[in-house]
Amino acid sequence: MFDSHFSRVVIVNLISALIITFVACYFLMTFHLTDVLHVANIFGLYFLVIFGIDILVESGDVKNNHERFLIAIALIIIYDAIFLIFVPLIFGSDFLKLSDYLIFVFDGVRFDLTLNVGIYLIIFAVIMLIFNFLLYLKDKEKYGVE
Structure with a gap:
């Protein structure tokens, strides 16, 4: 599971998600909406957790079972820590x-x-895990549960 393809996809998706977040933050800053910069987190988080994990499941690097959710939780924690820093x-x-x-x-x-x-980031993480669960249910028949 942890070969070069997995790590490459995760790193590229993490960097892409951070770029999306920084662009959303810049957009909010140009309209002087500094009080809601934390909302930009949801855009990058969606890209990282939903799109990124779906790529890993389709490529077969991550099984469409509990591994999907463990990877999602780990990526959310890493991404939110980088976001907060x-x-x-x-x-x-x-x-x-x-x-x-x-x-x-x-x-x-x-x-x-x-x-x-912090509460908003937790709410966003729960929303992304719900979306991930819906994708799991959709892909359950296609990839099977092992």
Whole structure:
């Protein structure tokens, strides 16, 4: 599984996903939307996890079973760590300190939710794992489960 084709595909997809993210960050910066730079994460994450893993499954380097999800989780962690390190360095924005507040009132009970960048990154990761699961179900008949 871990031969040169696998590592080459993963590295190229990781670099491509980072380029997509940096372009999305630049686009957001040109419109002075520095408060939502973390949204650019979802574009690169989609490319890396959905497109990249689908290539690996089609080539046979990754089996269409639990390996698909383990690779997805590992790539999400690596990608988010790189994202959290390089985006503030490149774009000079301290978006990690930003928070959103949601207030819900149900039958007189008030719920205050604080959503910071870490929570958003977790939400994006869960969305990508759900998409990956849907692709797994679609490809289950085509590639079989071993």
